[in-house]
Amino acid sequence: MDPRQKNKQAQKKQQAKAAKRHEQALVAQQVAAASPEQLRAKLSKRNEDYLFKLHKALVENGKSDQQAQRQVDDLLSEVIDNQIKGIPARQLYGTVATEVDTLLHKKETSNKQVEFWKLSVDGALLWGAMFLVVFGIMGFFTKHPDRSNQMGILTTIVICALWGILFAWFNQQMMETKKKRKSAWQIILYSVLALVVIWMVSLLTYILPPAINPILPPIVNIILAVVVYGIRWLFRYYYHITINTLSGR
Numbered sequence: 001m002d003p004r005q006k007n008k009q010a011q012k013k014q015q016a017k018a019a020k021r022h023e024q025a026l027v028a029q030q031v032a033a034a035s036p037e038q039l040r041a042k043l044s045k046r047n048e049d050y051l052f053k054l055h056k057a058l059v060e061n062g063k064s065d066q067q068a069q070r071q072v073d074d075l076l077s078e079v080i081d082n083q084i085k086g087i088p089a090r091q092l093y094g095t096v097a098t099e100v101d102t103l104l105h106k107k108e109t110s111n112k113q114v115e116f117w118k119l120s121v122d123g124a125l126l127w128g129a130m131f132l133v134v135f136g137i138m139g140f141f142t143k144h145p146d147r148s149n150q151m152g153i154l155t156t157i158v159i160c161a162l163w164g165i166l167f168a169w170f171n172q173q174m175m176e177t178k179k180k181r182k183s184a185w186q187i188i189l190y191s192v193l194a195l196v197v198i199w200m201v202s203l204l205t206y207i208l209p210p211a212i213n214p215i216l217p218p219i220v221n222i223i224l225a226v227v228v229y230g231i232r233w234l235f236r237y238y239y240h241i242t243i244n245t246l247s248g249r
Contacts, residue, residue, distance in 0.1 A: 124164025
């Protein structure tokens with residue numbers, strides 16, 4: 001075949017693919033802006049039948065007609081998006097019984113972010129466990145532990161608490177909407193200032209006498225690391241802090 005003809009065929013295929021992607025993008029925009037009534041009109045017969053049976057099953061399992069309709073309507077955009085790709089609702093969600101079970105037992109998660117103090121405590125405990133592990137391991141290989149290669153326990157507590165506060169603030173900034181979030185230069189500036197404060201506070205704790213700010217034996221650091229991490233696990237379990245709640249999902 002003539003190379004020029006091959007190039008023309010390749011260009012036609014690329015143009016066809018680009019046109020298809022453009023068409024899918026337009027359809028996706030229309031789906032996002034459409035009302036539930038408009039979306040239902042776009043359903044295939046198979047998907048329409050699936051959602052009808054799903055609505056009926058939800059009502060049979062104790063949901064009011066309005067509650068069932070609301071839950072079904074929440075699925076419409078996703079159903080249409082996948083319908084365009086050739087994926088029916090049955091393949092997307094499984095059987096009607098499976099999806100009913102999912103919807104009925106779906107855990108309600110709050111859209112609110114975890115409170116600042118909880119984030120701070122969680123972060124401080126995590127940093128504390130990590131610092132203590134590191135100091136414990138280093139201590140086994142250090143013949144003469146002193147302030148040049150180890151931190152006193154009070155210094156460790158203070159620094160970890162401040163790191164917890166800093167990372168809680170940073171995490172909340174990242175979870176804010178673009179309108180509410182501080183600008184990148186502000187976040188960087190505040191972070192640098194916070195690091196300077198942490199450094200200055202740590203210097204102040206270094207001058208405290210060993211009786212107040214002792215360097216603990218390596219094994220004690222390791223044991224404390226395990227205890228601190230256990231406390232963090234209990235704290236997260238008690239307040240239901242998970243990856244999803246931290247991300248605001």
